[in-house]
Amino acid sequence: VLSRCEREFILRAIRDGQRLDGRSTYDYRDITVSFGSERGHVEVQLGSTRVLAQVSCQAVKPRANRPAEGQLFINVELSPMASPSFETGRPSKQTVEINRLLERCLRESRAVDTESLCILAGKLVWTVRVDINALDDCGNLIGCCSVAAITALAHFRRPDVTVSGEDVTIHPADEKNPVPLSVHHKPICILFSFFGNGDFLLCDPGYKEEAVMDGHMVVAMNKHREVCCVQLGGGVALLPDQILRCTHIASVKVAEITEKIDFALLRDERVRRGETVAMEEDDADFITKSQVDAVEVQDVEEPIVVKKDWQESGDESRVVVVGHGTAVIGQGGQSQWDMDDDNGDEQFEVNGGDVDDVTIVETKPKKKKKKKVKKAAPVVDVNDDCISEEEDTVVLTGEDIGGKKPIVDGEKENGVIDLTAALKRKKDQHTKKGKKRK
């Protein structure tokens, strides 16, 4: 999302032949290719745009319609890390566009030979998977992803295989050196952006330029001047010679980029053989980078966990098991809500502290002010208007429950409320009012 004045500024600058970062119309930003320790792990930086690619392979059963060919899967994920407008979940239209472009570019142009991925025709083939994750979107993601994909495929080594009759042996890396994939050519996607209805053209737009462009075109070529894929994404109508001009520009750019890729691959081979030092060690003096070497962990002096003596906590509340599945903590008995508020609060304060064992233990009396408790008042307020004709509302008084006195002292009681008396009373009420009940 760009403000209006930013948009107008960028468009006016383009009309004057200037770009935000001072490049000229056909200039590409600097490309940096770095490899990880694992084979097929590549990180490509195109200016600030960053993309991470990883190639992996697996031996699987081939597809029924192509029994002697391996498979190449390309999965591009635009991580929410790369831009606040990217979301996880269902792939967005941009994700699908990049995925399909790269598939056409790499798979359908036969950049990687899938027939060489066959181990045993009809039984076992290699499936090669390229996972590309966008880390930072600062414009021209498609270009960066295509460089990362083809470089990762060229860098990758698959396990060596020996086939004798029907027996297949897949050798692990320490037994036999892994072998490279057969990459016939390296197609690279070049992105062109159009402004002012096709009047102005920019190569490798930054993300602000992408936000104001009218339309874009992707031309995928290799260094042998073969066009592998062209996609014009609508937005602008172009003349045929404009498209031809773009392909000329693309062939020059692709030659430069392919040279950089080949140089980076060669350098990595030398690093792996131990002849040169890795690139990261050259620029160790950034203030945003810091490193500490392997550190010895000191031996532990005192135990980190100290056993706590639970008996010391002096806890007073006990659990009284009353019956199967019933236990009482504190003082149980008849509900004392809706009486004097002071009494209610005090009586129902449960002692803090842990409960040790669930056994029948005497309750320790709590030393408190002993207040007199009023006789139990009806708990439910019976309002004549509320009573429907269908229901009977029965109010239980203290006598119904069995005449239990509310607790004043810490007397021993078992805390069970016997409600059978209430049932008897209900029956009497019915006969009084003359209603039948099933």
Next chain:
Amino acid sequence: MSLRSLSCEQSLLARCDGSARFKHGETSVVAAVYGPGDVKPNKEIINKATIEVTFKPKTGLPGCAETALEKILQDTCEAVILTSLHPRSSISIILQVEHDDGSLLPCCINACCVALMDTGVPMRGFVCAVACAVQQSGEEIIDPTLEQEQSAAAVLTFGFSNESEIITSHMIGQIAQEKFYSALSFASSAAKTVSDFYRSSAEKKLSKELHVKERVNEVKS
């Protein structure tokens, strides 16, 4: 017993509000933070910030294991971020695995923490995480490699705060209780190294500003 070499790079990404790449030896994780910012109305919390964590594995599509890791990281970050300072906002943390050579969860926690510091999200402290693998023989190894993790009886991950309180604890496997306590002790002392590294890398990053401040004070006086 030793921790592998630690390395961290801050502010490496341009679009996000803060980012960090943290390495434990070969294990490398990149974390990016966007926030505090807009939150979807269905995820809004009226008195706190919503912490969203997205974890992306290196190959394949994210599955249940990745979602479980996201939950652990979310709970860890919620414990240290002062969420009540940004109600009705979201702080999104996105992690990308670059290479997994063991100790992946502590590397993720550490990367999250440094990325949050880089963003400037208010926190009550930081989290230093270390993994400890207990072998079948009973021997403890701090910061195990992938091979050591796969052959271990249990792998424990602990995240400690500044005051050596345990914020996160995660374990896969089965070991005796005494082994748990001894692994915890080793992890606790190893976490101090991580804590010192956070401090030194933050000082290095701010060294230019500190230097300028000192020069300004010198000139003034």
